[in-house]
Amino acid sequence: MVAAFVSIIAFGFENKIYLAAVAVALVAMIIAGFKEGITGPDKFGNIGSPGLLGHRQTWSFFVGKLMTDGIWWFYLFWLPDYLVKQFHMPIHDTMWPTFIVFGVSIIGSVYGGSIPMTLMKRGMPVYQARMTAMFIIALCPLAVLTTQYFGNVSHFGDMAKVYAVAIICIGAAAHQAWSANLFTTVSDMFPKSSVGSVTGIGAMAGGLGGVIVQLIAGTLTDTYKATPQTAYSIMFVICALSYLIAWAAMKILVPRHKPITDL
Secondary structure, three states, X not given: OHHHHHHHHHHHOOOHHHHHHHXXXXXXXXXXXXXXXXXXXXXXXXXXXXXXXXXXXXXXXXXXXXXXXXHHHHHHHHHHHHHHHHHOOOHHHHHXXXXXXXXXXXXXXXXXXXXXXXXXXXXXXXHHHHHHHHHHHHHHHHHHHHHHHXXXXXXXXXXXXXXXXXXXXXXXXXXXXXXXXHHHHHHHHOOHHHHHHHHHHHHHHHHHHHHHHHHHHHHHHHHOOOOHHHHHHHHHHHHHHHHXXXXXXXXXXXXXXXOOOOO
């Protein structure tokens, strides 16, 4: 269902009628989310309570996924193209650098979840520990801002691609650490019966964010065909700042931890 929705979104950018239809569907979904829920196995909420989309906590997770999931897909799909255009590597030689980036990202995925646990053991409340950990993690992708500097062959010669890949490894590992904690914010804020539904809504947001980032990357590479370094400089700025912007938006939406009990 999510894949179909994302496909329609992507197709809609070239067909205004389909895009308008999707926009109407999104507005309808939002309106429905603020209405009182109905009882039953597929309920959004109990009688007299707002639906899932009527809670700021849902939108906090929605924004977090929308703003950051696409960054991972950018690394996944565009890293080989970056290595070819930046360092003139043959496409088959991009296999190992790509493998290294995703291998290192596993460390972030595993270790990222331990940061809030360390803070909680020191007496910090759950939500505060989670958001503090996510803020620390959101600072790490700022290193990606230096990718083009350290990836400058005229400055660093053959080592430039090693430095660039190392920095991208930091960004990819930080994303996985962020994602591990972002998912757990749902269980922090929602009752067990609603975790799956909220996660699904966030997954839809992540898919939509992925489409948007791919469109931005494609448009930039088409616009700067003669100077692809410019296109990737802009994309790395987006990759570096998205997490801090997402964190700030989440904090504005849910400034204090307040578990939901009316679903």
